[in-house]
Amino acid sequence: MDKITLTDKYSLFDEIWTPKIITESNGQLVKIAKGSGELVWHSHENEDELFLVLKGQLTLKLHDGEIVLNPGELFVVPKGVEHCPMAKEDTHFMMIEPASTQHTGALETDVTVSADAQEWI
């Protein structure tokens, strides 16, 4: 029963596009990640995915436009909606999603971190 300080957690890793799990609430995982450059287009068939930006700028490319998120801004990508995250250098963001959510949806790429391999910090 300890509080979580986001800056402390961010000091524990350097990898980009590699979500780290920091806590769980009602069956959903709270994850933090660093981003820089572009990930890949993907979607999650059964899970909405909430993004909250803490530092930098995260752009969620969608087929009908772009959502540009600065610190203190959030967006929920609805289940089934294809998106491609793209970030300015040294961007920090939080995600909240069910434990079942695969990193890059049904797509498996060189950068994919499988849900089983996602690390608790």
Next chain:
Amino acid sequence: MDKITLTDKYSLFDEIWTPKIITESNGQLVKIAKGSGELVWHSHENEDELFLVLKGQLTLKLHDGEIVLNPGELFVVPKGVEHCPMAKEDTHFMMIEPASTQHTGALETDVTVSADAQEWI
């Protein structure tokens, strides 16, 4: 499909201890609130409750101690755990919890805002 800017949402209300719903994700509601002073002791039998502080300081009094949250710090009050939120003046925080969550649990007080009456902004 618009992004949500937290400062914009906070400019829309002044009430304290009155959660406003800003979005929904996987059946859970994302709420923001302002706090100042003390709410009441209560618990949620079936729902974990995530608190993330954005501004000010929120203290979650628990029977075995206090969790003091500053901006960028979060804590999940597990289901069934009695807590009493207490905040410095002009504290802003976010909560994520299932739609079923009652404001002050089974307790109904003068300050209770029933789940049905919680407003989307």
